Each structure stands twice: as C-alpha cells, then as structure tokens.
Amino acid sequence: MSIDVMLEQLTMGFGQTCLIFFMTLLLSLPLGMVVYFGRVSKIKLFSWGVKIYISIMRGTPLMLQLLVWYFAPYYLWGMNIGGYKLTAILLGCSLNYAAYFAEIYRSGIEAIPQGQYEAAAILEYSRQQTFFRIVLPQMTKNVLPSVTNEVITLVKDTSLVYSLSYVEMFAVAKQIAAAQTTIVPFFIAGAFYYVFNYVVAGVMEIFEKKMDYYR
C-alpha cells in the first residue's frame, strides 16, 4: 500500500476523530455547567447524586464507560444496538468530560472572592446578572489553563472509541498496520494527533491572551 493511500484512509478516519472531538466538546462544555449547578445545589438529594456521578465518571476508565454505554442496552434489555454506536460514544465521552469540566468550573468559581458577590448584591444586580456579568467572565479566565489540559486530553481520548470498533483514525491506523505489517500508519496517526493538539494549544493560548486585558 502506498503512503498516498494510507494518508487518504487515515485522513478519512481523522474526519471521524474530529467529529467525536468537536461534538464531545460542544456537548460537554455546557453540560459541565449544568453538572456544576447540580453539584452546588442546596437540595441535598441533587448535590449528592451529582457528587456520586462525578466520582464514578472520574474513578473508572473512560474505555470501560464507553463499553457500558454501548453494550448495556443490549445486555440489559436486549435492545438492537446496530445504529447506536456514535450516540453511545458521544454520550459516554460527553458525560465523562462534563464531570471533569464541572469540577474545573467549580474551582474557577470558588476562586472568585466573596467580595465580588457582595459588591454585586449592594449594586442590586439580580442573581442572573451577577452570574452572567460578574461570575461567568471571571470564571472563564480562571479555568482556561485547566480547560486547555482537558481539551488536549480529549483529542487523545478519542482514540479509545476503537474499543467499540468505531472507525476513526486510530482504528484505521491499527487496521492498516496489521494488514500491511508496517509501523508507518502509527507514525502518521501520531503526527496527526500531534499537529491537531499543537493547533488546539495555539488556539487556547489566543483565548488566554484575549483574557489578559485584566488581572
């Protein structure tokens, strides 16, 4: 197999990698906020439930979670899981990452001094205004470095879906390597991941610079 063909197949796989990456980010970033609100809810039942959820998401391997999301409907209820693979992947990845993001948001919000809330209260900002105008912008700045870390990890974690035999770049590389008995596709895939993450880190740095206008 020529390098050209390999590249072509890997690029197609990379499209799937990107799909999982962007969809997971799109779902888990806002979902993390929802999880955060559950985590700090005054309703004990809620905050405890969310605490347990976060603990499980962080305490077990993502690969295992993906297998459970995918196979559980079949094993438990005999459901046909034929066309359900991508849904299971996005569900598994998003819920897992949302747990991490929720904790990152929490640390970012807890770092905001109490005085900010008091000033907002004295100036008669409503709860919503306080959150959107005072808390959220400051939280965003606080969490950017940690979010960058998570996002870079997510790029690499997309490769875990090969355990569900989902055809993305890593699975393609593995297939070609086995069929052609060559190490080359692994190097190419590695280069893809590396360049992708290089771009991600660059983009996040731009965001961080944009938030540098205040301290």
Next chain:
Amino acid sequence: MSLLEMKHIKKEFGGLPVIRDISFSVEQGEILAIIGPSGSGKSTLLRCATLLENIEGGEILYMGKKAAWMENRKPMFPKKQQRKEIQSCFGLVFQNFNLFPHFSVMKNITDAPIRVQKRDKKAVYAEAKVLLEKMGLADKADAYPYQLSGGQQQRVSIARALALKPKMLFFDEPTSALDPEITGEILKVIKDLAAEHMTMVIVTHEMKFARNVADRIIFMEKGRIVVQGTPEDVFSSENQRIQEFVGKLSLE
C-alpha cells in the same frame, strides 16, 4: 422620619454574640462615625445594616419601612419590590474596594445604573464622567482596576456607589487597606461629600477624621455601644475605656 433605624439588633457567629442589642438611627444629612477596637462588631453592624448579613434579633427600617425583622426567630425580608426600593436607598464602600476586575473604570461605574436601574446610557456616561472628574480620575476612565493604586481604586468604588444615586452611603473602614499617605485622599473625598450633605455612616479607625467630620460618634466595644454623642461628648467622655482607646491611638 429617620433614614435608617436599627432597633435592638443582635447577631451571633457560631453561638458567639458579636452584636448585643444595638439600637441607633441615622437622620437625613447626618454623618455618623462608628469607632472602636478590632473585634468590637462595628463592621458586622455595618454588614447587618446593608443587609449583607442576616440579623438574629431586632429590626431594621429604612425611611420607616421594614427592611429586616424577626418572626419566630427567623430573619424576615420584605417582598421583592419593596426590597429593591430599600436596597436602592443606600450604597456601600468596601474596605477592599471590590471593584469588578474585568470591567474598565467607566464600566465599573456605569454598568449597574444601565443594567440594573435601566437608565439612559448617554446620561449615565455623562454623569459618570462628572463623578470621575470629581474624584480626580478623569484620565482613568478606560483603565482597569489592576492598573490603579489602592487610593485610586477606592475613589472609583466611591464613584461606583454614587452613580446609583443612593440616599446614604456606608463606608466600611475605607482607608484600612491603604498606605498611610494615601488615606488622606480618601478622607478628602468623604469630606467633600460631607460638604454636600450626603448622609454617611463611616466605620473607621481614623480618630482625628471621625472627630472632624462626624456629627455623631458611636463608640463600640464587645458588641455594645459604650458611648454615643457628638465628637466633643465622646472624646471628652470620662469613660475609662474610651480614654484608653483614644489615648493609645493619639500616641501612635
């Protein structure tokens, strides 16, 4: 009618009484200074008055309207509309300024009038400019808080409080976080406000300042009012504790 009435206010922290049955009132145009040693409860009293802390006894009235009271040992507050009305009566200047770091000086001052009071943007900006000039910060409108000195930040926070046009202003040790040579510029701003008959309640360690600017002084210790009266009354008081306190400070 008094602008503010505090009646038999009580407050504890973890079973430890911090404010034990304190009553006082503030009249329109009056300047009240609250002095006393650290831990005497004066800041807590101010935080109760500004509704940042829940009281555990007594009641608070603004312009004769109940702002906080007790029912079955639970703190009660008026309904939303009236609470808003009461809240807009007063402003508070914090010890640590508590400016919004992500807003420019101008936005710190104008955001609440525009977003909360829904006032006309142009008018608010024009007023803010006047306020900044008054504070000697006309050239700092576009600066961010971190670019300002402590004294400048505190002046911005005073402008921010004034922009909402409150009937009275509370100051919680406004110079305690500042270098001694900068305290003067803040005290001057407060003096200027006094000349305009702004109603003010000032918690402070600046004895000389309290004596010069206040109409009335409350001396607090251990959660109680020890003496209150005109500066002359308080500073010439025979009370030994006050003599000690004032004496110690004037030695510094």
